[in-house]
Amino acid sequence: MEKNDTKNDYKKHSFSNNMSTIGIFVFSILTAILIIVFVFQSYQVDGPSMAPTLMNNDRLIVWKLPVTWSKITGHPYVPNIGDVIIFNAPELNKQLIKRVIALPGDRITVKNNVVTVYDKQHPKGFRPDTTLPYGKTTKIPPTSDDGNPIDLVLKSNQIFVCGDNRPVSEDSRIIGAVPLKDVIGKLVIRILPTTKFSIY
Numbered sequence: 001m002e003k004n005d006t007k008n009d010y011k012k013h014s015f016s017n018n019m020s021t022i023g024i025f026v027f028s029i030l031t032a033i034l035i036i037v038f039v040f041q042s043y044q045v046d047g048p049s050m051a052p053t054l055m056n057n058d059r060l061i062v063w064k065l066p067v068t069w070s071k072i073t074g075h076p077y078v079p080n081i082g083d084v085i086i087f088n089a090p091e092l093n094k095q096l097i098k099r100v101i102a103l104p105g106d107r108i109t110v111k112n113n114v115v116t117v118y119d120k121q122h123p124k125g126f127r128p129d130t131t132l133p134y135g136k137t138t139k140i141p142p143t144s145d146d147g148n149p150i151d152l153v154l155k156s157n158q159i160f161v162c163g164d165n166r167p168v169s170e171d172s173r174i175i176g177a178v179p180l181k182d183v184i185g186k187l188v189i190r191i192l193p194t195t196k197f198s199i200y
Helices: 002-038 065-073 133-137
Strands: 040-044 059-063 084-089 094-102 107-111 114-118 150-153 158-162 183-192
Touching (some): 040 183, 094 107, 094 114
Antiparallel strands (some): 059 183, 084 094, 084 183, 094 158, 107 114, 107 150
């Protein structure tokens, strides 16, 4: 009887260990999926539209938690002006990475290759490409309007975005203002190439 009891105990112990291993494995997979869907996402730059800030094939980490939280609470996520964001662009059937140039309620003009933003703090307007931190560290090329000057007041659920490499960027000058609901997340880290590792 003792041998049988020992065998039974061994089988129960082995089964328990196997179930624990499977449980840990499943939990790890679910945790990874939840993190990817709701917290962080890896993103690879495709194209030169954000050069020289970001280059083709740079590998990035995008912070999605504020967007996730906004959906839970029912309050729209509004990025900061100057942030680099990832968003869905249904018009082009792809995701884009661009810089936020103007926020909900702002008036933005693109005329004579210059971007000007009018808001409550700057009723006479300011030029984000020269006055904001990104403009002081990155030389932004002239912003062409292709002969069609832009003068737009953004709705309460819209932002205006541009690529840093303006001559080749498909951005709000082409696709129009971006609805807040299409924002996926904000760039926080460039992990590759390792020589250009950066925190944003």
